[in-house]
């Protein structure tokens with residue numbers, strides 16, 4: 058272990074890390090980069106543990122000593138100080154004096170009361186639910202099939218249907234990840250020309266609630282599985298839009314609710330391979346009036362990979378191992394939409410802080 062840890066700490070001449078004959082500075086830098094990436098899984102688990110234990114919630118905005126923190130988080134003080142020092146190395150907390158810590162602005166994002174909290178994302182995306190299939194990424198690359206089904210004996214969403222607590226956590230993590238898009242989408246598209254928006258695979262309703270709040274004449278339907286929708290009525294109540302929104306359970310591979318003139322799908326198509334995604338879009342096409350539209354909120358990959366922008370490519374691999382889905386380029390979306398009887402009518406990047414694109418599809422002529 059020693060040489061691995063030395064390498065991670067950036068010691069160029071550590072045994073087994075920087076001692077290869079002829080290794081120059083650039084080579085040492087490359088080795089440090091690789092070692093940092095290898096340690097990435099441990100960094101992610103450090104965040105996950107901090108979120109699960111409520112370490113940043115316990116810190117609040119204060120400087121706090123490790124003994125008091127350990128009592129509040131019900132953990133062993135000597136182990137907690139080790140976690141906190143790893144968190145300090147990751148710039149989530151600062152050690153202001155020996156054994157006394159304060160959360161950084163980055164670390165505060167792991168607290169439940171932060172307005173843009175990613176606490177549940179940190180918990181769910183480091184949970185065995187998400188992580189175990191990654192251990193078999195090489196298998197998925199060999200076969201092109203999701204590892205999840207092998208590991209858990211069933212598909213991702215079937216597994217969640219049987220696990221209410223995990224499903225609620227997953228829905229909450231989706232909601233956390235959707236909030237930045239919910240803040241900008243209502244002003245970024247002309248919703249006013251429609252009367253009923255159906256949010257297909259709408260989960261806990263975070264996105265549709267924001268659209269309905271901003272457009273008081275609009276009605277909405279949020280459609281998902283029973284587990285997917287478990288929190289949706291409460292979201293609609295909280296947003297004050299429940300009287301304009303129906304919550305409809307179903308299987309979008311069988312059908313989607315009729316009666317809408319705009320069908321909204323955020324982070325849904327990327328869960329599925331082209332055959333499944335075309336079936337789902339075909340079901341939207343069946344019930345769509347001639348002047349209706351489908352609105353996809355998805356990342357759009359550039360045609361060539363860009364260095365230093367791993368995020369969506371890692372998401373693409375996450376779709377592969379956990380669901381058998383994929384992230385798509387514009388050309389991929391055009392081909393997929395054509396299969397389901399649509400044409401891509403517009404594509405635009407959503408304003409920051411959303412990292413998603415907005416793809417509008419209209420029924421294809423003929």
Ligand SMILES: C[S@@+](CC[C@H](N)C(=O)[O-])C[C@H]1O[C@@H](n2cnc3c(N)ncnc32)[C@H](O)[C@@H]1O
Pocket residue numbers: 214231232235257258259260261280281282284285286307308309310322323324325328
């Ligand atoms: C990645 S989540 C996206 C949730 C939400 N649109 C968002 O962006 O926050 C995918 C959603 O599809 C739902 N889903 C999966 N399979 C489904 C099915 N067969 N029928 C209806 N909904 C399904 C899941 O329950 C989940 O809420």
